[in-house]
Amino acid sequence: CGDDHAHAARDGHVHDHSKREFPSAKLTPPSRPLTWGSLNILHTTDSHGWLLGHQKPSFPEPNYSGDFGDFASFVAHMKELAIKKDVDLLLVDSGDLHDGTGLSDGYPTGGVDAHASNEFFKQLPYDVLAIGNHELYIYNNTLDMYTNFAPRFNGRYLSSNVNITVDGVSKPVGSRFAKFKTRKGRAVTALGVLYDFTGNDQNTTVQKVEDMVKEAWFADAIKDEPDVFLLAGHMPVSRDNWPLVFNAVRAVHPLTPILILGGHTHIRDCLQLDGRSMSLESGRYMETIGWMSADLPEPKSHHRRHNGEDHSGHGNGGSGSSAAKNITFSRRYLDPNRVTFEYHTGQGNFSFDTPWGRSITKGLEQLAKKFDLTFQYGTAPHDFTINHCYADCTDCEQYARGLDKIMITNSGSMRFDIYSGPFTKNDQLTASPFADTFLYIPNVPFAVANAVLPALNGAGADNRKRDNAVEAELWARGYVGTRYREWMEDMARRDAELGAESRRAAANLTLGYVTQDSCPGVGDDIPHTPLEFHAIPDFIASASPAGLADDAPVDLVFVDFIETQLIGILNGLSTDGKTYTTADVSKYTDVLATEMLGIYAQQAWN
Numbered sequence: 001c002g003d004d005h006a007h008a009a010r011d012g013h014v015h016d017h018s019k020r021e022f023p024s025a026k027l028t029p030p031s032r033p034l035t036w037g038s039l040n041i042l043h044t045t046d047s048h049g050w051l052l053g054h055q056k057p058s059f060p061e062p063n064y065s066g067d068f069g070d071f072a073s074f075v076a077h078m079k080e081l082a083i084k085k086d087v088d089l090l091l092v093d094s095g096d097l098h099d100g101t102g103l104s105d106g107y108p109t110g111g112v113d114a115h116a117s118n119e120f121f122k123q124l125p126y127d128v129l130a131i132g133n134h135e136l137y138i139y140n141n142t143l144d145m146y147t148n149f150a151p152r153f154n155g156r157y158l159s160s161n162v163n164i165t166v167d168g169v170s171k172p173v174g175s176r177f178a179k180f181k182t183r184k185g186r187a188v189t190a191l192g193v194l195y196d197f198t199g200n201d202q203n204t205t206v207q208k209v210e211d212m213v214k215e216a217w218f219a220d221a222i223k224d225e226p227d228v229f230l231l232a233g234h235m236p237v238s239r240d241n242w243p244l245v246f247n248a249v250r251a252v253h254p255l256t257p258i259l260i261l262g263g264h265t266h267i268r269d270c271l272q273l274d275g276r277s278m279s280l281e282s283g284r285y286m287e288t289i290g291w292m293s294a295d296l297p298e299p300k301s302h303h304r305r306h307n308g309e310d311h312s313g314h315g316n317g318g319s320g321s322s323a324a325k326n327i328t329f330s331r332r333y334l335d336p337n338r339v340t341f342e343y344h345t346g347q348g349n350f351s352f353d354t355p356w357g358r359s360i361t362k363g364l365e366q367l368a369k370k371f372d373l374t375f376q377y378g379t380a381p382h383d384f385t386i387n388h389c390y391a392d393c394t395d396c397e398q399y400a401r402g403l404d405k406i407m408i409t410n411s412g413s414m415r416f417d418i419y420s421g422p423f424t425k426n427d428q429l430t431a432s433p434f435a436d437t438f439l440y441i442p443n444v445p446f447a448v449a450n451a452v453l454p455a456l457n458g459a460g461a462d463n464r465k466r467d468n469a470v471e472a473e474l475w476a477r478g479y480v481g482t483r484y485r486e487w488m489e490d491m492a493r494r495d496a497e498l499g500a501e502s503r504r505a506a507a508n509l510t511l512g513y514v515t516q517d518s519c520p521g522v523g524d525d526i527p528h529t530p531l532e533f534h535a536i537p538d539f540i541a542s543a544s545p546a547g548l549a550d551d552a553p554v555d556l557v558f559v560d561f562i563e564t565q566l567i568g569i570l571n572g573l574s575t576d577g578k579t580y581t582t583a584d585v586s587k588y589t590d591v592l593a594t595e596m597l598g599i600y601a602q603q604a605w606n
């Protein structure tokens, strides 16, 4: 790509499409081409509105600087390559399009979250999409998916176990399953499964995965053998319920290839449930494009056409010679930026953009302008990262001190790092995208209020391991920060254990994800060195007021997202026989969690 620039200058070529400035940093190109199979998949998940790319100059952000227009051009070139290679290429998304940036959450009053950003998603030729938990926290968002999003995909937006009630009737938000043929004639049966999520709004329902697989429609959908099962879903590929779905399919079809495309924990992950299946999870926030390839047998229809009988290795008995063989798979985690995209498509900086890709980029920039996302509240004096170094927060503490209150929130409400420099409306919404309300319970005895945070974090003397029920409840409500942090911690630990020689080699690498999963070979497309990692608890709080007597009354302030857990914990700590209920809770302020950082920045960072 650097060469292309040089040629353009040397040859005096003038191109009328100027490139955007991102990435401002030098990016390492991949060094090994993708392995293509007879069926290939590009996978996105947990994009959460990150359609304009990561724009900050500090690493690892430039790794992810490609925007959705660049991605569209990439997809277009990859589709052409697939045709040239005469193989199948599918595009799959595993959900969570809401909550995460100004494009999804910076809409004017009266708007619907992610409605505008989803218009761009709708322009891509997704073959299968699955619903995520973030499509379900607010009924109006789900309704928008049902009314405006699902219809565009003609039955391929899948919500196998998720319903919405519209006009008193409960029905799937999208479709329960899809059956279709690929360009090469492969018969695909696809599902779109959501993990056992319980934080959904009224008038939406999520059926447990263990119940879904017992449904008559499910048995019916999987009865006929396709060439391949494509199980998309917003469910982590490790330590969750995919085996329930996998085993239900395997009970009927012991040998049919099964491709699982998962999500939710925001990590890069891959495993194989057997030799004829692969499960892939492709990160978060458009920081990863997943690639899966599989050398599948010829489509059954092809065999029937050519031989008059089925030698494909399909069917319960596995009549063909390939029946018992493992399938050859590959997987790769791509850093979405133009250097990656150009490398894998064999394009240069001036041949890469398609008119379609450019129009998507332009449309996204216009949307950012319309939502005033560059409005600047102040200038962040330094980086405030969630896990990578200790934030110097003395200034925030001073700001919160002086009143007899304790403010508690879930650390997951802080979604993204704040980088030094201009702090804009977009930065406010990437850091804190949830329109959660601040609530409070007045007159809680100080000693009790002060014990809530450690109890919530499971660190209290009598509660060393957090109650399993609380843990399960948090997981069910979508609390997955722990898994992402474990993953980051693991890569930092492995890095620390490296010997001196490997450490010297790693010194030349840029910061980024360093994945170790259980699939064969190296998954990351570009070798990186991992970020430093410092653990944070699941819940965080303001500094406790100093010098108060144990029975001094304080306001216990918290976000509505944690109301149920907090009241439960509070009642476990209460010593005076008082039982707290939602009747004790009032609204603390009209300021929403989405607005608070801007207010702070205006006062403290100007």
Ligand SMILES: Nc1ccn([C@@H]2O[C@H](COP(=O)(O)O)[C@@H](O)[C@H]2O)c(=O)n1
Residues within 6 Å of the ligand: 046, 096, 133, 134, 137, 264, 410, 411, 412, 413, 414, 434, 435, 436, 477, 478, 479, 480, 481, 561
């Ligand atoms: N109103 C909300 C909704 C969600 N959260 C946080 O998001 C987490 C779930 O997000 P995933 O992308 O991981 O599914 C949830 O655990 C909360 O931390 C929130 O704070 N407020």
